[in-house]
Amino acid sequence: MPPRMGRGQGPVEKPADLGKALSQLLDFCRKWIPGVIVALVCGALGAVCQIVGPDKLKDITNEIAKGLPALVNGKPVIGSIDMGAVSTVAWTLVALYAGYAVLNYAQSWIMATITQRNAQDLREAISLKINKLPLKYFDKVSYGDVLSRITNDVDAIGQTLGQSLGSLITSITMFVGALIMMFVNDVVMSLWAIGCSVVGMVLMVVIMMFSQKYFVRQQVALGDVNGHVEEMYGGHIIVKAYSGEEDSIRRFEEYNQNLYESGWKSQFLSSLMQPLMMFVGNLGFVAVCVVGAQRAMNGDISFGVIVAFMMYVRLFTQPLQQFAMAFQNLQRAGAAAERVFAFLGEPEMAAEPTQAELLPAVAGAGTGAHAAGTKTAAGTGVSAMAPSQRAELLGYDAQGNPRPVKGDVTFTHVSFGYEPDKPIIHDFSATVPSGSKVAIVGPTGAGKTTMVNLLMRFYEISGGSIAIDGVDTKSVPRWNVHDQFSMVLQDTWVFRGTVRENIAYAKPGVTDQQIIDACKAVGLHRYIASLPAGYDTVLDDNTALSAGQKQLLTIARAMVQDAPILILDEATSSVDTRTEELIQKAMDQLAVGRTSFVIAHRLSTIKNADMILVMNHGDIIERGTHEELLAKGGFYAGLYNSQFALTD
Structure with missing residues (x-):
């Protein structure tokens, strides 16, 4: 089902240029691309195993149906079920579902590792960037905004890469595979199943469009409540001193009422998604059973096709719901990536002419530390420098020998x-x-x-x-x-x-x-x-x-x-x-x-x-x-x- 935007989550922030933001993110993650490809291949193969499963259930059903009692001239004739054939298909099913589980486990493990490593790299890049930015940058940008990029934005990127990317590939594979398998088994029943799903998707999109404005109002109202509470408690003594309690309570009740109304409407409309999709899914099952029974009676299909279709309808509608969720998460990740890479692209302090020959970064401050030859990020200490290099530093004479700084x-x-x-x-x-x-x-x-x-x-x-x-x-x-x-x-x-x-x-x-x-x-x-x-x-x-x-x-x-x-x-x-x-x-x-x-x-x-x-x-x-x-x-x-x- 689509994500239910609860209190405080609100509508997804849209990036100014989603393509550019995702392109920058892809470029930053390029060293992890081989691992991502392996993970996505595992997910796609796992989806294939799941898609083939219903077709094998069809074969088992047909084998069992062959051995069921039949009426000949009004007398039941007991057939014989080919248990060897049933067992062969059953073990094939076991292998398919075991393969699905193993492949999905491998995908989850690889993506979890990659996303956390990538999040670690992003945080390290931001941390290094902070040390390279001039102080004038922080004169115009709050520390809270920088902190939000390190925490909230990086987490949003990690969650999207870890969950949405894998599920998107799996959903696409399952959607296409289920659609192909349905048409392979029976065209008429496929068209009925698709028709029911399209009706459900149209209703879902209409409700999402209608509920979006209430989510926006909910976020505005939530901001009003939080801002008012922060102001009133931050200036609690002033409110008391000026007898402003009554006005403060009045304003809070007004903001709280707005939050209640917008929150109730947004949550109610959002909660309609699950029963709606369940209704559409059940409607698809009913259509498959009715149309399938009619075609089976006419001898157009076997009974096993009906069993397979009941599973394919679920495999077909489930990805449609996941697409909406994945698209929203991609938008959220794009907005987060846009903020992160905008920060990483800020102009840095001017490069120092002697930086390459001296110390690009210092692990520990203090003149004593440098004079003692403290190692830097580049692996070079002051005592390891040539005398000509040390002479360029404060605290060293022309011969490169240590001397105290007087302080003129x-x-x-x-x-x-x-x-x-x-x-x-x-x-x-x-x-x-x-x-x-x-x-x-x-x-x-x-x-x-x-x-x-x-x-x-x-x-x-x-x-x-x-x-x-x-x-x-x-x-x-x-x-x-x-x-x-x-x-x-x-x-x-x-x-x-x-x-x-x-x-x-x-x-x-x-x-x-x-x-x-x-x-x-x-x-x-x-x-x-x-x-x-x-x-x-x-x-x-x-x-x-x-x-x-x-x-x-x-x-x-x-x-x-x-x-x-x-x-x-x-x-x-x-x-x-x-x-x-x-x-x-x-x-x-x-x-x-x-x-x-x-x-x-x-x-x-x-x-x-x-x-x-x-x-x-x-x-x-x-x-x-x-x-x-x-x-x-x-x-x-x-x-x-x-x-x-x-x-x-």
Whole structure:
């Protein structure tokens, strides 16, 4: 029977170009094509075994009919059943149905293996693609959309390949084979059976077309209900505070009623499919019996033909139902493939000129890991490079010997825009000596965070250059630039794992003592020691950390990273004053001996900065120390005084 689209499933999303989407999917799966062909051949041969079965049942029936008692001159004459012939046909049937079972098992096993391997390849391709996409892609596409492509879309493709493709070939073989066998046995009965099936298919298509609009309404209503519930529970406190419960309930009841009406009609119409097809099938059986009996009485056919036809009618109508299901699944897979391959076709970050000779990919972050010769995806480590190659990296001298990165940073006429015709950074120049603390301040949208992203090569600059220790960051791989930085951001990131794993994230060779020392330095050790398993406690929903504790954990992570340049981006903006003092002390200790870039809206936290860069509309409009800028009485002084005026 056709698929019954229940609550939440809705109509099938149609791809813009089904042929192109399936062609891309076929090209991606080309290494699995031989296996798919073997599986489809097994399915087709299994269908042939099933098709031949009714014809053999006809032979058994005819052999039995020959030996049944007959009336001659009013007296019963007992014939003799040829059990040898019956046994021969019976064993042939056993062999056919056993072959059908084995071949279908082989098809299912092969297709299940191939579809899961292909789904694995698709997920790996998406994962690799994510690492190659520029951050500007995620500025316009939500993470939820990318996640949906990895999960829902890949699953839809896998299900179609695993189920619909095999069943489609089997159904076509069974449909054509049953049709041929029916005409071989009797043309008149074949036409009656086809006529009944056509009537059923027409009725089914009419009902599907009529019910489709209700499925669309059901999806819209379901979206309204989900959206309303999410909004109301997400802002539950606001709803309570403004006494909006009555309006919320009224709107929910309206959406719920719409969902009930559309859902009832769509489910009712969809539920008509099964009894309708059963009626058509039974009607076909009745037609076969009536017409067959008449022709058997006339001597046109044997009784066995009627038995065979009753099975062929089922084998003929069943594929017709499966075709509709397979077509819907192909549409769903085409839409999913279109989304997946559109993502895989997105423009990637510009290729790095030294990428082929250096490290195409890094298995593990951290300067120490590379200096120790960590293996990469290409099988090459830093210590395995030629000295001329190592000299091109940050942290190596001209002879290819390791040396510490000091952290001198130079911006020279840097310009940048997220869109080519809309520059954000116009002409940024600054020199930051190693070990100094630089604060970047300015109003929202001034370009502060953008400058940090450019410094770390998350985005490529449009003009000018950025150099670390005199080395242009464009001349070295991105991972080599990233290794020079530790970051503490406003939005803390703690993943499901132990405290130890969170602190030593992506840093090989970290000792337990280093982790403990970092936690002691930020004042987090005592709390961690009080946890049930200490540093081996898994951070999940059952182990809650406050906002301040999460921030201290990320600072400890930055300490363990031990990079020469530190970035602090609004790291204390979401905590209370007392916690801010603790975090500030931890960050001051973290910044010792490192070049630090601090982005802060609370100007009181950057009074001790060696240099303050005041940005507005993508340009540096003032620079100097806190006292120097206040003495100028310019833009910075206005920002600073306005904050204290608001505080007072």
